[in-house]
Amino acid sequence: KNEVEQSPQNLTAQEGEFITINCSYSVGISALHWLQQHPGGGIVSLFMLSSGKKKHGRLIATINIQEKHSSLHITASHPRDSAVYICAVREGGGADGLTFGKGTHLIIQP
Amino acid sequence: EAGVAQSPRYKIIEKRQSVAFWCNPISGHATLYWYQQILGQGPKLLIQFQNNGVVDDSQLPKDRFSAERLKGVDSTLKIQPAKLEDSAVYLCASSPQGLAYNEQFFGPGTRLTVL
Numbered sequence: 001k002n003e004v005e006q007s008p009q010n011l012t013a014q015e016g017e018f019i020t021i022n023c024s025y026s027v028g029i030s031a032l033h034w035l036q037q038h039p040g041g042g043i044v045s046l047f048m049l050s051s052g053k054k055k056h057g058r059l060i061a062t063i064n065i066q067e068k069h070s071s072l073h074i075t076a077s078h079p080r081d082s083a084v085y086i087c088a089v090r091e092g093g094g095a096d097g098l099t100f101g102k103g104t105h106l107i108i109q110p
Numbered sequence: 111e112a113g114v115a116q117s118p119r120y121k122i123i124e125k126r127q128s129v130a131f132w133c134n135p136i137s138g139h140a141t142l143y144w145y146q147q148i149l150g151q152g153p154k155l156l157i158q159f160q161n162n163g164v165v166d167d168s169q170l171p172k173d174r175f176s177a178e179r180l181k182g183v184d185s186t187l188k189i190q191p192a193k194l195e196d197s198a199v200y201l202c203a204s205s206p207q208g209l210a211y212n213e214q215f216f217g218p219g220t221r222l223t224v225l
Binding site: 040042045101 | 150
């Protein structure tokens with residue numbers, strides 16, 4: 001079973017700072033997801049990637065398949081980015097529900 | 111497009127009672143997932159359906175949890191009897207098909223408190 005580790009667990013930063021959240025996993029995967037969860041429980045998918053890099057607005061996600069590692073970057077961070085960011089992996093095959101990390105609790109202070 | 115619907119949003123019960131949650135996935139989505147998220151942890155997959163068949167229920171505590179998706183559309187998850195450690199948010203998600211490149215869409219969750 002895949003083990004997904006995220007770091008840091010908690011991160012507080014000032015508005016405008018460049019944010020990096022890391023994710024590592026133990027077993028080869030078919031896809032990796034970055035998700036955002038706001039207080040109240042709603043989860044929104046940010047990225048799904050299997051190689052390389054994706055960018056959406058101020059968010060950038062990268063993955064290194066050989067090193068089993070992914071990073072989520074937020075440029076010009078804003079208080080509305082405050083949320084829990086969760087990394088989840090998919091191992092492929094028919095039974096392919098996501099295996100989640102514990103999440104990174106991000107607070108951006110004005 | 112309507113999102114994944116779940117009800118109830120909140121439920122408080124006493125231990126040893128029974129409870130049921132309902133999920134209606136996005137129209138046309140063949141795959142439905144139930145996840146359990148305990149406070150401070152990432153979600154954990156309980157069961158995955160492809161249409162009305164079970165694909166993976168390896169982490170479902172089958173002595174007390176059951177789930178069905180009889181017509182391949184909406185689904186119910188039941189706990190009978192509930193224990194204190196079942197207190198969690200129960201998330202339902204759906205995707206067009208259970209394929210690696212398909213995104214999963216999550217419902218708002220049902221927060222269960224067992225007293």
